Amino acid sequence: MSDKKLGLSALIALIIGSMIGGGVFSLPQNLAYSASTGALLIGWGITAVGMICLALIFQFLSHRRPDLEGGIYSYARAGFGDFIGFQAAWGYWFSAWLGNVSYAVLLFSALSFFFPVFGLGNNWQSILGASVVLWLVHALVLRGVQEAALINTILTVVKVLVLLVFICAAVVAFRLGVFSHDFWGHFITVGNQHPVLFDQVKSTMLITTWVFIGIEGATVVSSRAARRNDIGKATVLGLLGCLAIYLLVSLLSMGVLEQATLGQLKNPSMAGVLEHIVGPWGAKFVAAGVILSVAGALLAWTLFAAELPFVAAKDGMFPHFFAKTSGNNSPVAALWVTNGLIQLFLLLTLFYSAGYQALFSIATAAILPPYVFSAAYGLKLAWLGGNGPHEEGRARDIVLALIATLYGIWLCYAAGEQMMLSSLLFVPGIAVYAWHKNSIGASVLFKPFEMAIAGLVVILAVVTVVMITGGQIQLISSAV
Secondary structure, three states: OOOOOEOHHHHHHHHHHHHOOOHHHHHHHHHHOOOOHHHHHHHHHHHHHHHHHHHHHHHHHHHHOOOOOOOHHHHHHHHHOHHHHHHHHHHHHHHHHHHHHHHHHHHHHHHOOOOHHHOOOOOHHHHHHHHHHHHHHHHHHHOOHHHHHHHHHHHHHHHHHHHHHHHHHHHHHOOHHHHHOOOOOOOOOEOOEOOOHHHHHHHHHHHHOOOOOOOOHHHHOHHHEOOOHHHHHHHHHHHHHHHHHHHHHHHHHOOOOOHHHHOOOOOOHHHHHHHHHHOOHHHHHHHHHHHHHHHHHHHHHHHHHHHHHHHHHHOOOOOHHHHOOOOOOOOHHHHHHHHHHHHHHHHHHHHOHHHHHHHHHHHHHHHOHHHHHHHHHHHHHHHHOOOHHHOOOHHHHHHHHHHHHHHHHHHHHHHOHHHHHHHHHHHHHHHHHHHHHHHOOOOOOOOHHHHHHHHHHHHHHHHHHHHHHOOOOOOOOOOO
């Protein structure tokens, strides 16, 4: 059995590769649509503080609990018990593989820029092509996680180079007068409304909620790391790299085109910005960047989506079947189940796209509660202290964990209706958890506080269904 491990550069590439998907290429329009330059700066400032604290808490947890190999799932379980740990794993896994369905569709939608036959990425030609790509990625991961991570590293370097070309062009074309025009958004109109500064900042942060999903990547594959210390380093370095790219892409674009013009661009809006700077070839260059970026994200999230149920099965939280590995130490059973589900939903996209969109809406926010539980577990560890060498800097760790926890709660609030919809996903997770506990002969299925939490989730799901039927909540897809 192969025992190859992932070094620091591979871990950083996994984080950057998972965070930078297709969303960064639409940031200029998405942010400018309802926010001024000033609001954008405030929103990014808050996001930077929250995400840096969250990254530092992941680093803190990797140092304090090197025995936990499942990342945010393991942290949730260690801090709050089996039921919370299972629900964290369930929601994360579901979001990861369903997100890959979205990446597969987006990949062929981007390819249609060069090959119009692929249309919007959801016709039969696109689904056939996406299926081929899916099983090629599957075969690559079966060859070994190390080999797949190497390919991801190459794709990550290429996509970052594409983004750096855009950033350099935007620096040259940047005009301070355009950047400072209507700095606080007094003349911004969204629909028939003129959003105040607070609403502009909130709309900005609703978008930045999603572009950092994947920050936990190194913790998810922590059992594959060559050195435990690299997990925390990779998390912080990957976060800082992505933050710098996101800031430069969004803020420099505000100095190339005025807010009103930028907000009306077709996505991926980075193509429109670069076309304005260098001409028509710029749009094709960005389209190629989208293809490479999404391909890298698809590979990174395939690794995460298979790794988490594999680790959970080794812990006895998922059926033992998921713990089966190949000769290359790849999570073969988890990979087959995960990619089989992706294939099923690719077909659903072809025959019933509304059904896929509805389910994607439900799963989108399910990845956020594990962030809250991880940060809260960090707060718990820092508050309790008592571990000799770790006492130094305890006050700092408490403050960082508190900020990260509050920010995680903010992410759940910012998700709004998506967070309510995700309750529909966690209800079947409760049933699966009870079935699994019973199948392994557990004497108690739920502790009292777990029963109370399960009851609240069921009540929220019932309220959500009532609101859906009443038209107060719409089932729409949302990009991560």
